[in-house]
Amino acid sequence: MxxxxxxxxxxxxxxxxxxxxxxxxxxxxxxxxxxxxxxxxxxxxxxxxxxxxxxxxxxxxxxxxxxxxxxxxxxxxxxKESAIAGLWESEERKLIPKLCDMLRKDSELSVRVAAAINLGHFALMSVTGKLLDKDGERIYTPLIDALSDENESIELRRRALESISVFQTDDVTNWILWAYREVSDQLKQSSVFSMGKSCNPIWIPTIVEELNSEDPAMRYEAAIAAGEQMAESTVPILIEMLADTDIEVRSAVIQSLGIIGGSSAKKALQALLESEDDFTREIVQESLKVADLDQPGMDMRP
Structure with missing residues (x-):
């Protein structure tokens, strides 16, 4: 061929x-x-x-x-980075050992970061029962090793945290808290994102707090996390955030309202159909489709 x-x-x-x-x-x-x-x-x-x-x-x-x-x-x-990105939606188990090896040993940091990100897809497959137990262990080990290595770059550690956050272990919970308390803005953003991916309700109060952050990047991550958590208690705040001055924050809010659903969220989204620009209207239409399905159906992060 x-x-x-x-x-x-x-x-x-x-x-x-x-x-x-x-x-x-x-x-x-x-x-x-x-x-x-x-x-x-x-x-x-x-x-x-x-x-x-x-x-x-x-x-x-x-x-x-x-x-x-x-x-x-x-x-x-x-x-290699482009190939990893192209394999983002692949469910081929044979890729797991290769990606783990690249995360551990590749000479280029950017490739290791890409591998860590891609492993997040397989980590989610693992916790949802789509892989063997040994696959989950194989994924978890290099991610936790990269995350816990103080000599590693912040970029690699934050991406490892985001990917491993779906595993509900005490170690992961502690690392999410560690990242949240760090001075690095990048680590804090990844921490809030990971709070959402963890689906652990203990993080909802922190997510609510960050929805009111002065930093638009933190509001963005918190809005995504609220949707990932399906946190109905955040709907009133999210509705208020539809007036946020940052377009990326508004987009995240719209998507999360669609994922969480409910009559209040749908009503707020429907009100936007007549008054907003084409870009926003398209996002609203997609979010309303998800809300009507009453189940998660959107990729919350690029």
Whole structure:
């Protein structure tokens, strides 16, 4: 399969039609070694990874897991990062050991951060019973190691915290509290985000407090967390926050009101349909669809 694809792209014909040849292949069917892959220019490899990721996002019927999995071994850090991002929605268990290994050992911090973020997807699968117990343990260990290492960068530690926060352990609870008490704004933001992902109601009072923060970044994270927690007690505050001066905060508030639902939330959202700009109206319409379903249905964070 790759031989035919290789001939076509050598003629600089990287059309969507040619890229479709790489979809829905088992890793063995791809029949390409990392050496074959590296024979392509780095620019071409990056373009392939980005293009197939975009195509997969546009159509759920396409699956480029195999070529993206191969690209995880690319020597270029930017290509590895793009491949990890492209695998964000993959449920392929075989990716877990590779991502854990990249988190532990990759020479580039940006790649390790990307791996930590992607493992959050598998962590959620684990706690919702979609993976084996041993998979959860395999995910948890490198994340907690990265989080607890004082020599690691703040960026890696915060992303590890966000990903591990779905595991309701005493250690995770303590690390969320630690991050919240730190002077780093980034750690505090990740802490509040993690309070939401944890679905532990002990954090709701703190989330409510941060909804009133002077820092728009904290209000944004708190609004997301309120939705993740399905915290009905936050609805009155969220409704007031529909007048927030920060557009990103307002967007997060609208999405959370849709997720939490209820008559008050729906009424407040419906009132926005007639008075707001096109961008806001589109978010409101999507949120009302979720509210009507009466169940979570939106990705709360980019």
């Amino acid at each position: 790759f031989e035919e694809f290789y001939k076509k792209i050598k003629q600089e014909n990287i059309s969507d039609q040619n890229l479709l040849m790489l979809s829905d292949l088992d890793f063995g069917e791809l029949r390409i070694s990392i050496k074959d892959w590296q024979s392509l220019s780095s620019k071409l490899r990056q373009e392939i990874v980005i293009r197939v990721s975009e195509m997969a996002e546009e159509s759920v019927d396409l699956d480029f897991t195999s070529i993206l999995r191969l690209a995880l071994d690319d020597p270029e850090s930017e290509i």
